[in-house]
Amino acid sequence: MSLIMDSSTSPPINPLCPLMDVKDHENGAFVFDSALLQKQTSLPSEFIWPLRDLANHSSTTREELKEPIIDLGGFITGENNAATARAVEHVREACLNHGFFQVTNHGVDVNLIRAAYDEIDTIFKMPLDKKLSLCRKPGCISGYSGAHADRYSSKLPWKETFSFGYHENDDDHDSEPMVVNYFNSILGEDFQRIGWVYQRYCEAMKEVSLVIMELLAISLGVDRLHYRKFFEDGSSIMRCNYYPPCKKSGLTLGTGPHCDPTSLTILHQDQVGGLEVFANNQWHSIRPRPDALVINIGDTFMALSNGKYKSCLHRAVVNRDKERRSLVYFVCPREDKVVRPPKDLVCGELGTLRNYPDFTWSDLLEFTLNHYRADVATLQSFIQWLVSSKPSNNFK
Numbered sequence: 001m002s003l004i005m006d007s008s009t010s011p012p013i014n015p016l017c018p019l020m021d022v023k024d025h026e027n028g029a030f031v032f033d034s035a036l037l038q039k040q041t042s043l044p045s046e047f048i049w050p051l052r053d054l055a056n057h058s059s060t061t062r063e064e065l066k067e068p069i070i071d072l073g074g075f076i077t078g079e080n081n082a083a084t085a086r087a088v089e090h091v092r093e094a095c096l097n098h099g100f101f102q103v104t105n106h107g108v109d110v111n112l113i114r115a116a117y118d119e120i121d122t123i124f125k126m127p128l129d130k131k132l133s134l135c136r137k138p139g140c141i142s143g144y145s146g147a148h149a150d151r152y153s154s155k156l157p158w159k160e161t162f163s164f165g166y167h168e169n170d171d172d173h174d175s176e177p178m179v180v181n182y183f184n185s186i187l188g189e190d191f192q193r194i195g196w197v198y199q200r201y202c203e204a205m206k207e208v209s210l211v212i213m214e215l216l217a218i219s220l221g222v223d224r225l226h227y228r229k230f231f232e233d234g235s236s237i238m239r240c241n242y243y244p245p246c247k248k249s250g251l252t253l254g255t256g257p258h259c260d261p262t263s264l265t266i267l268h269q270d271q272v273g274g275l276e277v278f279a280n281n282q283w284h285s286i287r288p289r290p291d292a293l294v295i296n297i298g299d300t301f302m303a304l305s306n307g308k309y310k311s312c313l314h315r316a317v318v319n320r321d322k323e324r325r326s327l328v329y330f331v332c333p334r335e336d337k338v339v340r341p342p343k344d345l346v347c348g349e350l351g352t353l354r355n356y357p358d359f360t361w362s363d364l365l366e367f368t369l370n371h372y373r374a375d376v377a378t379l380q381s382f383i384q385w386l387v388s389s390k391p392s393n394n395f396k
């Protein structure tokens, strides 16, 4: 197993003792059998998280984050300058503070979002051995994962995930769309429906992401098309999260405290609730809104803004009795593009003030997949790793 570091520096040991009701997998790895585990009253130690990560987790009256919901309608049509001015101001205030906001009238068909939820269980309700056959390979992001039990040996997240890549097809229209092709290749031609649903969902997410990139550029005072151009040929990651109920929900987490290392996250959560954002020095629950999309600034966009906008610190708690699902689209630039803020965000009275060296998303992705468990300190750990391994790094 490659050395996976995390800021708690607990050295990785071989994952999962037999206590966890896991099945032996043909290649010797263990898996997390959520169908069995969720019925148990005891919680395997690997799922118990440190108190600092569980902070004020069990209080049911956790304060909601009261943030304006940004109506994208007027901005998208371009016919309402007042709406644009309001949207720009709210985005700026939120991103300077905690990197979280929500948008409505985003243009994504509610029936497409519903169809994406309807398809989630095609994967997660499969028999365990079938899910095992879809397991992500070491160093890859695509595929199934049960509690990341193949990657980590402690602080296991109480969730199953299914992830895959998305980018627009090159010009030749006769090739099968990327996501359709992926699902056909892993599930077979009988699963055309799920492939097309997630193809369409990723296409819609791409559209929204480019609108948000324009809004972010305007709010930062840079050329309106700067970030749109940077991301329009990007390759992004789509992830479906399934959180089984847990009888000891107060001792574990569905997704631990972290900042997404990606650029921008567009998330839709179902009506169960569980997403929490750290703002104004405390954790806040985010009330689910079926008509809204949650937008998080990620580490890579924080670097693209030269640190002006904050990468959102967030986590997902699990429910004692109810299963929970979320659809998460992680916006990424083309892997080889150099992550460097626009000049307008670098030049100051004292000359150029770069807060991060040049890097590529390919390097940061590889870091999180093979060397470091993404958490609250990913970007600074990555920069230290990068500068120590490539001292000639460009800070100018």
Ligand SMILES: C=C1C[C@]23C[C@H]1CC[C@H]2[C@]1(C)CCC[C@@](C)(C(=O)O)[C@H]1[C@@H]3C(=O)O
Binding pocket: 148, 157, 161, 237, 255, 256, 258, 259, 260, 261, 262, 330, 365, 368, 369, 373, 374, 375
């Ligand atoms: C590049 C990525 C790594 C993770 C998925 C995307 C963006 C978010 C990252 C993640 C969700 C942050 C918390 C830890 C993590 C291991 C998880 O709980 O899934 C991260 C993802 C991953 O490494 O698979």
Ligand SMILES: O=C(O)CCC(=O)C(=O)O
Binding pocket: 239, 241, 255, 260, 269, 274, 275, 276, 314, 315, 316, 325, 326, 328
């Ligand atoms: O499921 C959620 O609400 C949050 C998931 C998340 O933060 C992630 O997958 O990066």
Ligand SMILES: [Fe+2]
Binding pocket: 258, 259, 260, 265, 314
């Ligand atoms: Fe996240």
